[in-house]
Amino acid sequence: MTGQRQQWLSSAVLHTLCLRLARHAPCLRRSGRPPPRLDDVAAVVQRLAVLLSAGVTPVSAWAYLDESAPPLAARVARRVAAGETVGDAILGDLEQQASPHESAWRGLAAAWMVATHAGAPLATSLRGFADSLRALAHAQREIEVSLAAPQATARLVMALPVVGVGFGVVLGFDPLRVLFSTVPGLICLVAGVTLMAGARWWNR
Numbered sequence: 001m002t003g004q005r006q007q008w009l010s011s012a013v014l015h016t017l018c019l020r021l022a023r024h025a026p027c028l029r030r031s032g033r034p035p036p037r038l039d040d041v042a043a044v045v046q047r048l049a050v051l052l053s054a055g056v057t058p059v060s061a062w063a064y065l066d067e068s069a070p071p072l073a074a075r076v077a078r079r080v081a082a083g084e085t086v087g088d089a090i091l092g093d094l095e096q097q098a099s100p101h102e103s104a105w106r107g108l109a110a111a112w113m114v115a116t117h118a119g120a121p122l123a124t125s126l127r128g129f130a131d132s133l134r135a136l137a138h139a140q141r142e143i144e145v146s147l148a149a150p151q152a153t154a155r156l157v158m159a160l161p162v163v164g165v166g167f168g169v170v171l172g173f174d175p176l177r178v179l180f181s182t183v184p185g186l187i188c189l190v191a192g193v194t195l196m197a198g199a200r201w202w203n204r
Contacts, residue, residue: 042133049126
């Protein structure tokens with residue numbers, strides 16, 4: 001009964017961590033920065049789970065990570081070898097140096113500490129956390145693909161007013177004089193620029 005309760009507690013914590021990662025995933029924010037990839041962190045967590053399942057101690061498992069692991073993993077391995085706990089090593093490194101995968105690494109630290117303190121199987125907990133990270137990474141890629149076409153369309157639509165003014169000049173009209181030297185033209189110009197700036201901000 002106690003084992004089932006510990007596994008339930010570990011699963012609940014992992015589920016909560018993944019929800020927090022999904023809410024704070026940079027790709028879901030309206031920012032111009034490229035979204036961070038969770039696949040590298042998921043691969044590290046999966047390798048740790050495999051090593052622990054094979055009987056490797058938690059301290060030695062970090063030392064076995066290969067050079068393809070993110071730099072933070074190597075720094076954490078050195079901290080763990082120096083005597084720090086895994087959770088403290090991850091959090092301490094994040095405080096000293098920012099990481100594009102910070103939310104995922106903090107989730108790993110929390111999952112590791114909760115599984116250790118609750119007595120839940122650490123390898124099983126890490127394997128579940130790695131699966132959750134891969135699912136989140138897949139969701140991020142799906143969102144990127146889904147938003148690619150609307151973003152391209154929005155950029156094209158934003159260029160149409162300039163094209164329209166150019167066509168007006170070519171056809172012999174004088175749209176620039178109307179826009180800059182008449183009251184209705186100025187009102188249209190200010191309203192158009194405001195709407196275009198709002199559209200640009202919305203589609204970032």
